[in-house]
Amino acid sequence: MTLSPKDASQRTREICALAPIIPVLVIEDVTHARALAEALVAGGLPALEVTLRTPTALEAIRAMSEVVGGHVGAGTLIAPEDVRAAKAAGATFGVSPGATDELLAACEEEDLPLLPGAATATEAMRLLARGYDMLKFFPAEASGGVPALKAIGAPLPQVTFCPTGGVNPANAGSYLALSNVLCAGGSWVAPADLVAAENWAAIETLARDATDLRSMA
Numbered sequence: 001m002t003l004s005p006k007d008a009s010q011r012t013r014e015i016c017a018l019a020p021i022i023p024v025l026v027i028e029d030v031t032h033a034r035a036l037a038e039a040l041v042a043g044g045l046p047a048l049e050v051t052l053r054t055p056t057a058l059e060a061i062r063a064m065s066e067v068v069g070g071h072v073g074a075g076t077l078i079a080p081e082d083v084r085a086a087k088a089a090g091a092t093f094g095v096s097p098g099a100t101d102e103l104l105a106a107c108e109e110e111d112l113p114l115l116p117g118a119a120t121a122t123e124a125m126r127l128l129a130r131g132y133d134m135l136k137f138f139p140a141e142a143s144g145g146v147p148a149l150k151a152i153g154a155p156l157p158q159v160t161f162c163p164t165g166g167v168n169p170a171n172a173g174s175y176l177a178l179s180n181v182l183c184a185g186g187s188w189v190a191p192a193d194l195v196a197a198e199n200w201a202a203i204e205t206l207a208r209d210a211t212d213l214r215s216m217a
């Protein structure tokens with residue numbers, strides 16, 4: 001470990017500050033990975049989360065990591081072996097739906113900056129105590145959405161969130177307007193049908209529209 005959890009969280013914060021939206025990607029066909037990443041980066045969304053939900057995810061991370069200007073992270077980190085595999089594949093950050101001591105220890109060991117999930121004040125406080133102040137609010141809409149995140153932020157202003165789960169173009173602006181939100185995660189910028197059709201131009205347009213969300217907030 002060379003990065004303290006606090007330094008690693010600062011690195012996560014820098015990645016989250018790159019764009020208002022982090023695309024949450026489920027890659028079924030690795031041959032799509034590179035072109036998809038190029039379209040999203042060209043559209044203005046450089047930080048990408050590839051969920052470890054498909055057999056091709058690690059290979060996709062490897063392919064996407066070659067795209068200039070991109071920052072490819074691994075999502076759905078659950079166990080320490082996920083962290084090691086993600087790091088070996090070239091992921092430069094990790095995202096998890098929640099946090100366990102074992103998962104945090106593995107990320108610290110591997111120097112993989114983590115965006116750990118929290119849905120309650122207690123979860124956020126536990127992570128803050130360990131040095132993590134940039135967190136994923138998950139599942140955002142199901143956990144009470146904008147009012148819940150605003151309420152959690154009142155006593156914990158030092159914690160910043162990336163709400164994910166149910167965020168869409170209609171509600172993203174309300175999240176991004178909160179003082180404790182830096183960016184949001186969402187899958188809508190890479191819909192399965194457009195990826196399957198290899199319609200990279202349409203995906204680049206969706207990405208570009210997503211970059212405008214902050215100014216609308």
Ligand SMILES: O=C(O)C(=O)C[C@H](O)[C@H](O)COP(=O)(O)O
Pocket residue numbers: 024051053075076077095096097138164165166167185186187188
């Ligand atoms: O697998 C993970 O670790 C995740 O990050 C789950 C994602 O947050 C949601 O799948 C994104 O949800 P939607 O944008 O509502 O589709």
